[in-house]
Amino acid sequence: MAASPSVLILHPRLTLFATSLRPFSLIHHQFSLRPPTPSRLPILFARSRNHSSSISPLPTATPLSTDDSKETPHAGRSGSVSSPPFQAADYSQKIDVNPPKGTRDFPPEEMRLRNWLFQNFREVSQLFGFEEVDYPVLESEALYIRKAGEEIRDQLYCFEDRGNRRVALRPELTPSLARLVMQKGKSVPLPIKWFAVGQCWRYERMTRGRRREHYQWNMDIIGVPDVTGEAELISSIVTFFKRIGITARDVGFKISSRKVLQEVLSFYSVPETSFSKACIIIDKMGKIPLEEIKKELNSVELSTEAVDELLQVLSMKSLTELEEKLGAAGEAVSELKQLFSLAEKFGYSEWIQFDASVVRGLAYYTGIVFEGFDREGKLRAICGGGRYDRLLSTFGGDDIPACGFGFGDAVIIELLKERKLLPELPLEVENIVCSLDPDLQGAASSVATVLRGKGQVFKRAARINARRLILVGSSEWQRGMVSVKILSTGEQYEVNFDELG
Structure with missing residues (x-):
């Protein structure tokens, strides 16, 4: 992540202390000081190389239940939350300092990690030619009430706003993407290659890597009708993994196609209306007993005959075995073979494997589907996606070929912890400006202002790993000079203030 210029101004009383310490000790001491009394001049910070922002959860839509052993939300439509009568807060009582269940604070050290992760999301997306977009966190509830049976329908944080409109905090990003594509219409040339990193909300049981509030990286391709789209998406995820130190020994991708199920079910004349319902049930395999699935x-x-045949096919882990069962002429086998061929050309064959049981739980998928998984089996799915050629028509639009994936922030952090790959991201201050006399605080402020205006200064300093102490002394300042000390080496010299850079 690119460094941002940073300047720290020290009060004269701390100057002697600062000049006698190594850089890391100095910075550590700065952040362990108690807040000064109003009569003392505080330490002033400019932008640090890694900076944080505050996160404000949206408590308005938070379900009222605090018992996580009972996951049923309060009464309301489609998992909606009925609000109790408003009661004024009693500010005489100490507020609960913890965030709502399933949500997170991001103090500076966590924010640095989040920024690092998001920056990698963005750089990989841009490397593959995708443009960044974003959507409202609050959307119409109707955007997510597609078909009965989807888990997501009952996990919505939804409510009625003051205009009597049913709204929901977005549980995923793809429906918002569809809405925006429909809104833009033909004004955007195809293919569209967009990505987003956005906050999502689902009221679900919390487990390791699963929270009620999380951030999700989505990449979507609109207007590419063949599997080259899916092949490129998987390639982008593999590229991301390699950038952060994850290898094919750590993570793999299970690949299948919804069309496998279609071909099996059509043989038994199962109605189209039952197909998406069957997919949602099959997605529960491994989570509930097989007899319950049946x-x-x-x-x-x-x-019963169709179920037995379907379960037999879903147990297949070999594309050759699937081809022997369904034949080579069908779209499912043909597209899967093409994808595996493209994987060889992209160079990620070792990352992928065929697994017919992968169907994904969302109703809108229509073709190739895939999931990233932890090879040790300790974590839930890391990411997932596939083709959704008929999504737009569910909202009344004209269908356009499309594919994409979603990648949550929580599971990948858990995986990095498991593999001991979390980066060390300490706060770094490039320049420290100290006045040696209280009367020179204004002069020190002038020096800091000049440094902040010269961003290139800090890039040079970063390349040689130098953190500087700028000393503003009375005799030097009268001559228009300041003293510069390189804290990593102890070297000290004078520089004309006008030439400071």
Whole structure:
């Protein structure tokens, strides 16, 4: 991540202390000081190389239940939350200093890590020619109420606003993407290659790597009808993993296609209306007992014979075995073979494997689907995506071929912890300006202002790993000079103030 210029102004009383310490000790001491009394001049900071911003959760839509063993939200439509009568806060009582369950604060050290992660998301996306977009965190509830049976429907933070409109905090980004594509219409030339890094909300049971509030990296391609789109998306994720030190020994991708299920179910004349329901049930495999899976499939008009055949196909881990079962002429096998061929050309064959049980739980997927997984099996899916050619028509638009993926921030951090790959991101201050006399505080401020206006100064300093102490003394200042001390080496010299850089 590119360094930002930073300047720290020290009060004269701390100057002697500062000049006698190594750089890291100095910075550590700065942040361990108690807040000064109003009568003392505080330490002043300019922009630090890594800086934080505050995060304000949206408590208005937070479900009222605090018992995580009971995940059923209060009564309301589609998992909505009924608000109790407003009660004025009693400010005489100490407020709970913890954020709402399932949400996070980002103090400076966590914010530096988040910025590092997001910067890698952005740089990889731009490397592949994608442009960044964003959408409102608050959307119409109707955007997510697509088809019954999806988990996401019952995980919404949704409510009625003061204009009597049903709204929801976005649980994912793809529907917002679809809405924006429809809004833009033909004014945006195809193909569209957009990415976003946005906050999402789902009221669900919390486990390791799963929170009720998280950030998600999405990359989407609109207007590419063949599997070259999916191949490029997987390549971008592999590129990201390599950048942060994750290898094919750590992570893999399970690849399949929704069309595999379509071909099996069509043979048994299962109605189209049952297809998406069956996909949602199959996505629960491994989470609930197999007998329960069979019962749920029977309940959506699948015969016992169709269920047995379907489960047999879903157990396949070999594309050759699938081809022997379905034949080579069908779209499912043809597209999968093309994707695996492209993986060789992109250079990530060792990262991917065929697994017919992957279907993804969202109803809008139509073709190739994939999931990134931890090879040790300790974590939930790291990312997932696929093709969704018929998404726009669910909102009344004209369908356009499309594919994309979602990648959460929480699981990847857990994986980096597991592999001991979390980067060290200490706060770094490039320049420290000290006045040796209280009357020279104004002069020290002038020096800091000049340094802040010369961004190139700090880039040069970063290249030689130098952190400087700028001393403003009375005799030197009268001659228009300041003293510069390189803290990493102890070297000290005088520089004309006008030439300071």
